[in-house]
Amino acid sequence: MNGNVPVASSESVPVASPGQSHRDAVEYVGFRVDGQAVVLNLSEHRRLSLERSLDLVNHSPSGFEWGYSGSGPAQLACALLLVYYDDEQFAREHYIAFRNQVVSQLECDGAAACWHLTGEEIDAAMATLTDDVVALADGGRPSPTLPENWRAVSRPDRRVFQRADRDHYIVLGDGTDEWLVVLCSQGDRAYPAPLAHRTVAEEADVERVIRELAEESNDLIEPPEGEH
Template sequence: MKTDSTDDPRTDVQTASDPCQTNRDHVEYVGMHVDDRPVVLNLTEHERLAPDRSLDLIRQSRPGFEWGDTGSGSAQLACGLLLDYTDDEAVASQHYIQFRDDVVSQLECSGPANCWHLTGDDIEAALASVTGHEALTPDGGTPTPSLPVNWSAVNRSERTVFQRRDIDHYVVLGEGTEEWLLLLCAQGDRAYPAPLDIRTVPIEEDPAPAVRELVAESNDLVEPEENA
């Protein structure tokens, strides 16, 4: 069904009386559904934000953008917004999950134009928050602020591994097609680590909370040494 131009939300969002009016001093994005399809605009650049560039970086949702939940479409939009706003692939790939959870999941279409909008100030505030949370990534065995002091991340070429310093406990994080696979295992006197707990997390979700849960489980099983 074709949409008459007088009823098109893209006409409404650019009127002087509308709350989604472009602020010329700041970047502003607006989103709405047109003919049941999600449309996201960069009003400052007078351009439609397409998912193509973000899909080259993070392929969470082939159909494209969505918002208002923590699904794959919202993850793709979070990546697209950060990539467009910062023009920095490292920032977008590292922080899009947290940005989805904190910001994109809360977006909803409202007001006379039935749209949502984000300003550059909104994105800057969100980035200031998410960059304060250090991602769980291999770092050569140095302590990781988001883990207890007796744990550190270690380098492995084929997977992410977190190692306990006081005993031979490990958390191994593997990325599958649809799920993260997390194993808490113990080496001890065995030739191969024995699994103590196994968990899976949907691939679109941040695995960091599950890693921290398994780390806490290890520390509950065997109390950390005082000097760890």
């Protein structure tokens, strides 16, 4: 595999893959054809599906990318985990960390101008990922009633709300006596760009503000029908 991707030590405890039904012999290869990113599953002799991952998270409808932290690499990370582990919840929980630690490091180099990633390397990398893991909705404070295309997620250091159909996030940071609520978008940038923000007194209705920002995002880019 190309890039500085973490490898599990002999003492690492691998992440339990759903059913342990995948094969370590799986290998993926990425390259470009006329500038367009192409990813193949060599063991199955077919292209990695973009559409299946878009049904789970919609970061980059235009296709996959790699070599940096952005929407295209996020889509590739989700697709790789989804196909390899065949578990939607597992892929949704871990694809951001997998993008940051693995997909962002992939490079097309060597005589063949491509990168290779094996199933064994995916397992080894996942065994080392303990930070930046996105968890599914878990309640907690605050717990606003969000639009259907938004959900609450957990990060080690803060509360985050993520839009399922677009690359939009609401980040909630608490200060001494107020909340800072920020709507942002990752896009193709290395760091999220703020789209809007609110400063809210600690005793104020922060749930209402979070919902307002979620609805503002939905107004900017309308969600698919039935997910308002």
